[in-house]
Amino acid sequence: xxxxxKEAVFSxxxxxxxxxxxxxxxxxxxxxxxxxxxxxQQMICQALEEMGIPYEKTAQTGVAASLGTGSSYHIGLTCxxxxxxxxxxxxxxxxxxxxQTAAGLTVLEALQKTNVLAETDGKVxxxxxxxxxxxxxxxxxxxxxxxxxxxxxxxxxMILSGVFDGVDCILSCHANGEAEARFDIGSTLAGFxxxxxxxxxxxxxxxxxxxxxxxxxxxxxxxxxxxxxxKDQFPPEAGIRLHPVLTSCSGDVNTIPDQAVLEMYLxxxxxxxxxxxxxRLNQCIHNCGQALGLDVTVENxxxxxxxxxxxxxxxxxxxxxxxxxxGEEDIIHGPVSGASGDVGDLGYLIPTVQFGFSGIQGRFHxxxxxxxxxxxxxxxxxxxxxxxILDLFAQKELRDYPVSYEEKKAWYCKxxxxxxxKIS
Ligand SMILES: [Zn+2]
Ligand SMILES: [Zn+2]
Numbered sequence: 414x415x416x417x418x419k420e421a422v423f424s425x426x427x428x429x430x431x432x433x434x435x436x437x438x439x440x441x442x443x444x445x446x447x448x449x450x451x452x453x454q455q456m457i458c459q460a461l462e463e464m465g466i467p468y469e470k471t472a473q474t475g476v477a478a479s480l481g482t483g484s485s486y487h488i489g490l491t492c493x494x495x496x497x498x499x500x501x502x503x504x505x506x507x508x509x510x511x512x513q514t515a516a517g518l519t520v521l522e523a524l525q526k527t528n529v530l531a532e533t534d535g536k537v538x539x540x541x542x543x544x545x546x547x548x549x550x551x552x553x554x555x556x557x558x559x560x561x562x563x564x565x566x567x568x569x570x571m572i573l574s575g576v577f578d579g580v581d582c583i584l585s586c587h588a589n590g591e592a593e594a595r596f597d598i599g600s601t602l603a604g605f606x607x608x609x610x611x612x613x614x615x616x617x618x619x620x621x622x623x624x625x626x627x628x629x630x631x632x633x634x635x636x637x638x639x640x641x642x643x644k645d646q647f648p649p650e651a652g653i654r655l656h657p658v659l660t661s662c663s664g665d666v667n668t669i670p671d672q673a674v675l676e677m678y679l680x681x682x683x684x685x686x687x688x689x690x691x692x693r694l695n696q697c698i699h700n701c702g703q704a705l706g707l708d709v710t711v712e713n714x715x716x717x718x719x720x721x722x723x724x725x726x727x728x729x730x731x732x733x734x735x736x737x738x739x740g741e742e743d744i745i746h747g748p749v750s751g752a753s754g755d756v757g758d759l760g761y762l763i764p765t766v767q768f769g770f771s772g773i774q775g776r777f778h779x780x781x782x783x784x785x786x787x788x789x790x791x792x793x794x795x796x797x798x799x800x801x802i803l804d805l806f807a808q809k810e811l812r813d814y815p816v817s818y819e820e821k822k823a824w825y826c827k828x829x830x831x832x833x834x835k836i837s
Contacts, residue, residue, distance in 0.1 A: 415807040418529040422799045425523045426792060433519050433795070434787045436460070440511035441784065444496035444504040447544025447567065448556055450474040453494050453514065457541050460518050464525060472570045473562050474543040480524055481536035486812055488537045488802055489580040489763070491568065491756060492517035493545040493587075499780045507782035509588030509773060510545065512790045516586065517541055519795040524802065533806040538580065543567035545755055547716060564830060566717070568755040572762065573826060581814050582726050582764045584801060585756050586794055589748075589769030590777060595789055596734050596797075597745040597769035599727055603652050603753050604687045604719030605680040610636065610657075610698045613708040616664065616671040626669030627706055630662050633673035636701040640677075643690075643697055652682030653690055654751065682749065683719050684761065715829050720757040723764035725813040726805075730768055733800035737793040745769075762821050764813035770794045 426433065443452050454474045461468045461478050468478035475494070493510035517539040524530055524537065544553070544567040553565045563573045571577060589597055612633050617626025637657055647653040657677040664670030679694060681687035695711055702709035731744070738744055748769075759765050772789035775781030784790050805811055 415803065418527070418803050419800055421527040422523045422529055422803065423796050425527050426519065426796055426799070429522075430792060433515065433791050436518065437512060437515035437784070437787065437791045440514045441506050444506045444511070446498070446504055446549055447495040447546055448473045448553060448562060450494050450543050454541075457494070457514065457518065461521070464522050466521055466525060471574065471576050472543055472567050473556065475567055475571065476541040477538055477576065478521055479536050479538040480521060481530040481533050483534040483536055486535035486805065486809075487579055487581045488535065488805055489577065489583045490517060490520060490537065490539045490798060490802075491542050491583055491585045491759065492539060493567075494541050495544050495546055495567070497546055497548070497778055501780070505780055505782065507778050507780065508546065509777075509782070509784075509790075512588055512784065512794070513586060514541060515791055516795050516798060519791065520798050520802070523795065523799055529803060530806070535806055537802055540571065540576070542571065542755075544570075547753070566755040568758055569830065572758060572822070573830070577759065577763060580763055581812065582723065582805070583756070583759050583766070584726070584730070584798060585765070585767040586798065587754070587767055587769055588773050588790065589771055590773060591745065591769070591771035593742070594745045595738060595743040595771055595793065597748050598731050598734065599722055599747040600720075600767065600769055601652070601682050601747070601749050602717075602720035602757050602767070603654070603680045603682055603751055604684060604757055605678050605716035605753050606687070606691065607714040607716060608677050608679060608694065609712040610675045611710045612636070612673045612675075612702055613710070614669065614671045617669045619667050619669050623669060626671070628669050629673040629707055630664070630670045632702045632705050632707040632709070633659055633662070633675050635704065636675060636698055639697040639701050640694065643693055647686065647690065650682065650749075651686045651690075652680065652749065652751070653686070654678070654680040655690075655694070678716070680751070680753070681719060684721070687719060715831070717753045717755050718757040718761050718829070720754065720760045720765070720767065722760065722766050723813045725811070726764055726766045726801075727768075729804050729811050730766055730797065730801050733797045733804065734768065736800065737796065758825070761825065762818055763815045768797070
């Protein structure tokens with residue numbers, strides 16, 4: 414029974430192959446930056462209307478569309494929709510998010526046209542999520558000030574608005590840069606935060622009365638050394654990447670500087686290490702300032718949390734992935750990635766997976782990026798997602814559920830994002 418449903422969905426996808434690839438191409442050529450995906454949103458909504466699938470707009474330029482009416486298990490599929498600057502004044506889909514957008518529509522269409530969800534006890538919602546790339550802050554901060562969004566990333570905004578409340582698991586996929594293997598599973602994604610440390614001292618004549626001043630630059634230099642030594646205390650697998658930059662310093666050659674600013678990104682592979690390193694980093698900053706009698710202020714800006722994947726859901730994904738592999742060598746297990754994504758934030762709250770698919774030529778985030786294997790990008794990927802959804806609906810024992818969602822969301826909103834706006 415289960416198998417028959419899968420076969421129906423897979424053959425529908427094969428039958429519609431040309432249309433699906435064409436749609437992927439159309440989205441690839443509609444490249445818009447985060448929270449500016451106006452045309453992309455229109456194209457998604459139009460496709461959903463043609464399919465007769467109800468949807469809601471969310472997070473300024475996002476869309477959420479559901480199939481199935483059951484309440485026992487709610488599967489979410491997140492599909493990024495935003496593009497990047499091409500370095501020449503234009504935009505380009507150089508992270509492959511257009512492939513995800515197309516995949517989300519393929520999954521909805523295939524599940525609906527084959528009517529395979531008719532007797533399920535759950536529902537599936539595809540979330541077309543804007544603004545995954547963490548860029549363009551002036552525009553996004555303006556939107557926040559105008560009350561149009563609540564955070565700089567699409568998924569963060571949707572978490573804050575309660576869009577993911579009640580979702581039991583999250584599926585997602587992302588293009589990878591692999592040349593040989595078709596897929597990867599269980600990849601890490603680093604988490605990060607931005608930190609700005611300001612050392613405040615006392616200005617004074619650097620020749621006549623240097624001893625009456627307090628050199629803020631000395632605090633920053635001492636701190637840069639402490640940070641270099643701190644990094645030594647973490648093992649390589651912690652993925653600590655921390656490179657403080659002196660972004661401003663007052664004074665001139667005849668004046669003791671009274672202010673020095675160190676800015677840095679802190680990256681780590683797990684949430685525990687990220688928070689631990691952050692606490693120790695703050696100690697370095699404060700203690701270095703204190704050692705020289707300087708005042709110090711520290712400002713944190715949250716980025717994305719590291720991705721922790723659901724092993725249980727990944728087992729289901731892998732089973733379906735194997736249907737489309739030539740052999741063991743087609744799946745890379747647990748690659749370590751220095752990249753980050755706002756899917757990491759979802760992974761903290763809800764059991765989440767993100768598998769990778771190959772089929773790309775050219776560097777990511779460059780104007781060389783191109784889809785060269787549409788079969789892998791658009792066809793096999795959509796089949797894996799549909800197969801996983803059908804398995805999760807058919808076999809309750811395969812499911813994974815959120816643990817302490819409300820508690821975690823409260824920490825996430827107040828302590829991590831430091832969002833003071835009322836949480837719905
Ligand atoms: Zn990217
Ligand atoms: Zn991306």
